[in-house]
Every structure is written in structure tokens, then in C-alpha cells.
Amino acid sequence: MTDKLEIWTLDWVPMTNGPAGFVRDLRLRWACEEAGISYDVSTVPLAEKTSEHFSRQPFGQVPFIKDGEIEIFESGACLLHIARKNENLMPGDPVGEAETLQWTIAALNSVEMVSVPWWFLEITGAKENGLTDWLESRLSHIEGLLSEREWLVSDRFTVADLLLADVLRVKKIRSFGDRPASEAYIQRVTDRPAFQKAHTAQMAHFQAVDATGN
Amino acid sequence: MTDKLEIWTLDWVPMTNGPAGFVRDLRLRWACEEAGISYDVSTVPLAEKTSEHFSRQPFGQVPFIKDGEIEIFESGACLLHIARKNENLMPGDPVGEAETLQWTIAALNSVEMVSVPWWFLEITGAKENGLTDWLESRLSHIEGLLSEREWLVSDRFTVADLLLADVLRVKKIRSFGDRPASEAYIQRVTDRPAFQKAHTAQMAHFQAVDATGN
Incomplete structure (x- = not known):
């Protein structure tokens, strides 16, 4: 169990001419980096989408998050949810x-x-x-x-x-x-720097999977 | 001067086979009706879009609103802005x-x-x-x-x-x-009832303009 904000993304995407570096968990990693919020990343399989995945994201997409008792999908909604807690992302006035x-x-x-x-x-x-x-x-x-x-x-x-x-x-x-x-x-x-860090982390995530051949 | 929430829409749209009944100020009228918020409606010309219109809505669209010191566009943003003030539209938990x-x-x-x-x-x-x-x-x-x-x-x-x-x-x-x-x-x-009221009001708005031939 962890109290960290948790971001779900795919377990694998093609590394060349594909969405690596553009999968939308990047938006959320980036927002967390800007806000200084630590987070964990979990994955759902791309090859065979599970009913658990659909129960968390009804269109079978990523990302979705868990933040304490809150579990939501849609990168835009997740961004606004994170932003409203942090003035680095949204002015307080x-x-x-x-x-x-x-x-x-x-x-x-x-x-x-x-x-x-x-x-x-x-x-x-x-x-x-x-x-x-x-x-x-x-x-x-x-x-x-x-x-x-x-x-x-x-x-x-x-x-x-x-x-x-x-x-x-x-x-x-x-x-x-x-x-x-x-x-x-x-x-x-x-x-x-927050984009660079998030982008590097996403690329490393997909590269690590790619290297294992899984 | 008024303290009422003000919604901007177009001065005219075609009544048949057109967007009457679907122009997005309807979403905001409807939200106000659900929330019991009184509102005024103002218009911008469709035929010749003004620089004032673009200064309020950079894509030259409607609706946009003024709510006290807040002036925003995008029906989705206006809806969330209105909803966050009213539990009829959004749960408080x-x-x-x-x-x-x-x-x-x-x-x-x-x-x-x-x-x-x-x-x-x-x-x-x-x-x-x-x-x-x-x-x-x-x-x-x-x-x-x-x-x-x-x-x-x-x-x-x-x-x-x-x-x-x-x-x-x-x-x-x-x-x-x-x-x-x-x-x-x-x-x-x-x-x-709130949809019905908002829809009727939008149709009456465009019909009134249509009847004057302007």
C-alpha cells in the first residue's frame, strides 16, 4: 500500500514511429514534477485489454490515476485535479x-x-x-x-x-x-526541467519493457 | 450595470435546419436554470465578427460569460465554473x-x-x-x-x-x-424542466430576431 499518487499507463508501446514520448501519462508525470508531488507508475497491458482496465477507463485508454480515495481518468480531468492542489500549476486567485x-x-x-x-x-x-x-x-x-x-x-x-x-x-x-x-x-x-524529467522517465519506462522483449 | 451572470451568444442563426436549439449558450442557460442562478443574455453579431468579440473569445465563437470579475469562454469551462458553486450541478464531496x-x-x-x-x-x-x-x-x-x-x-x-x-x-x-x-x-x-426552459428561451431569442428581419 502506498499513499503516493498513482498513475496508470500502458505496459508497452512501439519505440520507433510510435507514441513513445507522447503517451498521455506524460502530462500527469509532468504536472507532478512541476508541483513537486511524488508518484508511482503502474501499467495495464496494451495487447489484451482487461476488464479491470475497462472498469477504470471505460474507453480502454490511459492514463488514469488513484489519489487517495479519488480514482479518475481523462488526462484533462487528472491535470485539473492535480493543479487545483498546487499554485505551481494554477494561480490561487x-x-x-x-x-x-x-x-x-x-x-x-x-x-x-x-x-x-x-x-x-x-x-x-x-x-x-x-x-x-x-x-x-x-x-x-x-x-x-x-x-x-x-x-x-x-x-x-x-x-x-x-x-x-x-x-x-x-x-x-x-x-x-x-x-x-x-x-x-x-x-x-x-x-x-519538469517536462524533461517526465519525458525521460516515460522513455525509460517504455525502453525498459522493450529491452526485456516483453 | 448588473450583478447578474451574463451569457453571450450570437445575434442570429438560421431557424430551419440550423443550429437554433443547439447553440452552446444553451448549456449555460440550462446550468443556470438547474442551479437557480439568474442570468442575462447579450449578443455578438454573427454576420461580421467584431474585434471586441475576438478579444472575448479568440476563436470567434460563443458562448462566453461574465460573472463578477471573471470573464471566461469555452462552454465546458463555464459549466465547471458555474457547477462548482452549486450542489445541484456537482456533488460537494x-x-x-x-x-x-x-x-x-x-x-x-x-x-x-x-x-x-x-x-x-x-x-x-x-x-x-x-x-x-x-x-x-x-x-x-x-x-x-x-x-x-x-x-x-x-x-x-x-x-x-x-x-x-x-x-x-x-x-x-x-x-x-x-x-x-x-x-x-x-x-x-x-x-x-431546466432544459425545457433553457431550450424555449434560446428558441424565443433567435425567433425574436428572425421576426424583425434583422
Whole structure:
């Protein structure tokens, strides 16, 4: 038994041209590193999804967490749950908190809602990608904003930057069009030691499994 | 000047085959009705989007709200902001609150992230809809869940049900496949007097504008 926050991820993903370095437990490892919260990582099998996995995450995805009596899924919900306990991730004043919530949801529902399906159509080889103009429009709005500010909320890093940068740093999105302010933003956010530490830890996790051949 | 919560929506949308009855200020009207919070409705022009509109909502969308000193956009963020002040929308205990957050984000990022782009490809006449299998999978998982429970969280209505039902009740989604538990859920949630009141108010708002010919 442990009182540490526990993050579940997959037991294995391909190391090349795959999601290693992008599996969404990274968002939660990163948030914990920013907040100075120690955590454990557990896994569920990718190859054969178990009923236990579905009972914890009804779509059969990761991550999900256990934090004391709280067991929740959805990386966005887990981020907000962690952020509300820590001012490193979310300002304590009502306006800063509401704006962090706003931009966290915007990253999920205005940017990622277009970018992930667009990416999905690209990688599944759709003959036409009917989401391209929509993605272009959303990314242009973001580029305009990021050319005028360093951070989304209160002139400081928040969990909303963590999430938006993670949404934008997907390779195909990053190489779609030329957006210098967004690129500088991704660099600025992912240069943070907490990202580096979380990313290294996730890569090590998947590499360790890969090396055993399991 | 007013101390009431203020909700912004569009000044006009088409009354037939259009979004009337589905514009997302409805979610916020509905939440306010459930919570017994009085609100005012203001509009921004659809025909020519103003710089003031973009300064309040960087993607040029609605709704956005003003609640005292707090001004935020994203219907999901506004819902969570309103819900956290009112137990009619969100249980007060930590587990109930976290699970409401989880399901609110799931409605936005696991269901709507697939259903809205799928719907967009349908209405823009894509020759193939590469998101169909993904949508089918997500809706099946939801159908399975809703065949075993009446509400998403704590055996009671929460803002997560408001949102998921609003995501699922989109006509094209509703008529895609046969999901009796989801259909009964949509009916159960939208039968609520607060939905009826909010829906009637939104329709009256757009009808009033339509009648003036403006």
C-alpha cells in the first residue's frame, strides 16, 4: 500500500514511429514534477485489454490515476485535479483560476478536438482530409495569441500551458504550416526541467519493457 | 450595470435546419436554470465578427460569460465554473466532485472530440468519413455504460449529464446507429424542466430576431 499518487499507463508501446514520448501519462508525470508531488507508475497491458482496465477507463485508454480515495481518468480531468492542489500549476486567485480552467478546456475542446481527428485522418491514410482548413484556422488563432504573449494566463506558466504545448508538440501538427510563435512557445514550455524529467522517465519506462522483449 | 451572470451568444442563426436549439449558450442557460442562478443574455453579431468579440473569445465563437470579475469562454469551462458553486450541478464531496470533473472532460475530450469532427465531415459532404469507426466505438462504450446506470456520477444528475446529453442529442449523432440506452438517457436528461426552459428561451431569442428581419 502506498499513499503516493498513482498513475496508470500502458505496459508497452512501439519505440520507433510510435507514441513513445507522447503517451498521455506524460502530462500527469509532468504536472507532478512541476508541483513537486511524488508518484508511482503502474501499467495495464496494451495487447489484451482487461476488464479491470475497462472498469477504470471505460474507453480502454490511459492514463488514469488513484489519489487517495479519488480514482479518475481523462488526462484533462487528472491535470485539473492535480493543479487545483498546487499554485505551481494554477494561480490561487479566482480570476487566475478561472482563466486557467478556460485555457485548459480550450486546449482540449477547441484545439485538440480538431488536431487529434485531423492527425487521425492523416495517419489512417484518408484520401482527403476534410479537417485541414479547420485545423489551419484554429492554429492560426493560437499563433496570433502566442505572438503577443508568453504564457496563456497571468503572465506565468500554468497547467494550461503544459496542456496546450503538449497538444501542439505532436510532430505532424508541428510540421503543418509555419508558426514561429507557436514553435517558440513549444520550445519554451518543453525546455522546462519538469517536462524533461517526465519525458525521460516515460522513455525509460517504455525502453525498459522493450529491452526485456516483453 | 448588473450583478447578474451574463451569457453571450450570437445575434442570429438560421431557424430551419440550423443550429437554433443547439447553440452552446444553451448549456449555460440550462446550468443556470438547474442551479437557480439568474442570468442575462447579450449578443455578438454573427454576420461580421467584431474585434471586441475576438478579444472575448479568440476563436470567434460563443458562448462566453461574465460573472463578477471573471470573464471566461469555452462552454465546458463555464459549466465547471458555474457547477462548482452549486450542489445541484456537482456533488460537494471530493469523490463526487472529481468524478463529475472526469465525466465532464470525457464528454468534451473523448466523445465530442470524435462526434463533432465526424458531424463536421458529414455536413461538409466529405466523400468518405474516416472517423465513422472511431465514433461507432466511442458511442458503443457509452451505450454499454448507460445500459447499466441512470446517471454518470453518484446516482444523481450532475453537470456531466447535462453536457454528455447535449453532446449526444445532436440529430445526426442520434440517428447514427441504434442505441436504446443512450436514447432513453437523452430523453431522461432533456425532459428536465431546466432544459425545457433553457431550450424555449434560446428558441424565443433567435425567433425574436428572425421576426424583425434583422
